[in-house]
Amino acid sequence: MADQVTETRQRIRELLIEMHGPDSFVRTVSDTVSLRQQGLSSAALVSLLVRMEDAFGFEWDDDIQPEVLRSISSLAEHVVALRV
Amino acid sequence: MTAVPATLATGTPGTYLEWRPVAPPYGPREQFAAGRQAAAAALAAAGSVVRTVPRVVGGRPEFPRGYPGSIAHTDRLAVAVVVPGAAGVGVDIEDAVLTRRVVDFVLYESERRSLLAPAGDYSPVELFSAKEAAFKALDGTAAGDGLLFWRIGLARSDAGLVAAFDGLSVPVWVRSEGGCSFALAVRR
Numbered sequence: 054m055a056d057q058v059t060e061t062r063q064r065i066r067e068l069l070i071e072m073h074g075p076d077s078f079v080r081t082v083s084d085t086v087s088l089r090q091q092g093l094s095s096a097a098l099v100s101l102l103v104r105m106e107d108a109f110g111f112e113w114d115d116d117i118q119p120e121v122l123r124s125i126s127s128l129a130e131h132v133v134a135l136r137v
Numbered sequence: 138m139t140a141v142p143a144t145l146a147t148g149t150p151g152t153y154l155e156w157r158p159v160a161p162p163y164g165p166r167e168q169f170a171a172g173r174q175a176a177a178a179a180l181a182a183a184g185s186v187v188r189t190v191p192r193v194v195g196g197r198p199e200f201p202r203g204y205p206g207s208i209a210h211t212d213r214l215a216v217a218v219v220v221p222g223a224a225g226v227g228v229d230i231e232d233a234v235l236t237r238r239v240v241d242f243v244l245y246e247s248e249r250r251s252l253l254a255p256a257g258d259y260s261p262v263e264l265f266s267a268k269e270a271a272f273k274a275l276d277g278t279a280a281g282d283g284l285l286f287w288r289i290g291l292a293r294s295d296a297g298l299v300a301a302f303d304g305l306s307v308p309v310w311v312r313s314e315g316g317c318s319f320a321l322a323v324r325r
Contacts, residue, residue, distance in 0.1 A: 078165060090196040092165030095269050095286060096233035103238045113242075119285055 057136070061109070061129035068104045069125075072097060084126040098122065111135055152321070153219040155179040163212045171215035172198075172208040179219040180204055197276060207273050211317070218321060225307070225324035227273025229266040232317045243268065243287040252291060252298075259298075260313065266320035267291055267309040271300030274307045274322035 062084050069079040082091050089098065102122070106112055109132050121131045155178035159171040177188040180201065187201035190208070200206040206219035207228040218228045240249070240261040252259050259267075272286035289302045291309070298309040300322060309322045 087196060092168065094233070095229075096231060096235065096239070096265065099239050099242055099287065100236070103236070103242055115288075117285070122285075 057133045058126075058129050061132050062125050064108060065101075065105065065125050065128055065132075068101060068108060069093075072100060072104070082125070084129075085124050087123050088125070089123075105132065109135075151220060151222075152323070153179045153183040153221075155182065155217050157215045159210060159213050159215055168210045168212065168215060172210050172217060175215045175217035176200070176206060176208050176219075179206060179217040183219040183221050185219070207270075209269075214317070216319070220323050223323050223325060225274040225277060225322075227270040227276070227307075227320075227322040227324075229269035229273070229320045230317060231262050231266045231269070233262065233265075235261045235265060240265075245290065248291050252293070257293075259311065260318070262318045263311045263313055263320070264291060266318040267298050267300060267311050267322070270320035270322040271302075271307050271309050274324045275300075275302060275305060278305055278324075 066079060070077070073079050078092050082088070102113055105128065111132070121127050155175045157171040157175040157178070160167045173190055176190045176198065180188045183204055185201050185204045190198045190200055190206070193199045198208050200219065204219050204221055205223050205226045206217060207226045208215065208217045209229045210216070211230055211232045214230065216228055216230055218226055220226045243265055244261070248264060251257055252264055253261060268286045268289045268291065271289050272284060275284065275289070284302060289300050291298050291300055294308060296308055298311060300307050300309050307322045307324045309320055311318065311320045313319070
């Protein structure tokens with residue numbers, strides 16, 4: 054489970070780098086900080102969510118809670134929980 | 138885009154609108170600073186003695202009592218709006234190119250069918266901005282708790298658009314120029 058979360062975090066970080074480039078804030082952003090507060094725009098957040106659907110093969114539920122979308126860690130934990 | 142769109146440069150009576158360019162290297166720190174500079178200018182124009190806007194829990198800006206406002210920015214341009222006496226204010230500017238998938242994610246099917254051109258009068262990025270502005274204007278209400286901006290519904294109104302969620306509604310004014318979409322929602 055812990056390995057899955059780590060791998061998923063890394064994949065989400067790769068998706069962010071694909072969107073923003075290797076020299077962006079993504080390079081140094083920690084797994085647990087708020088992505089929005091680090092400069093991720095609302096358009097970029099939605100783009101990330103769409104890319105996650107393709108990368109991990111799921112669709113976001115309509116009743117997803119905002120806390121899930123807060124950080125790389127919270128996103129990864131949600132994806133892994135869907136697979137359990 | 139760094140220049141302020143001419144048709145968006147000024148607000149309407151009772152609405153204090155200020156723009157500031159984002160300084161190089163155009164990162165989050167510079168965007169934040171430009172937003173706060175715009176907010177200070179808008180507060181000054183509105184007559185507020187307090188012209189600082191601290192960031193509170195969740196990262197939201199906290200405007201002085203009696204001077205509700207909102208801040209938005211792109212990589213290169215920041216805008217702030219203050220509307221004294223309003224119950225809630227939301228502003229958004231967008232210059233992003235939205236993919237079809239993002240548009241489908243953010244807009245309900247009924248919104249795509251009735252509001253997007255050619256059936257409607259709006260572009261995808263205008264509707265995206267409208268939802269984001271409405272989200273900010275609804276912040277602090279019961280409906281705003283736990284709200285994700287794309288869940289807000291949009292419909293036509295006599296004056297343009299009206300955004301609604303969970304029994305609350307707010308009119309939204311949208312304008313575009315030069316690839317930049319601007320949306321303002323004022324809750325009374």
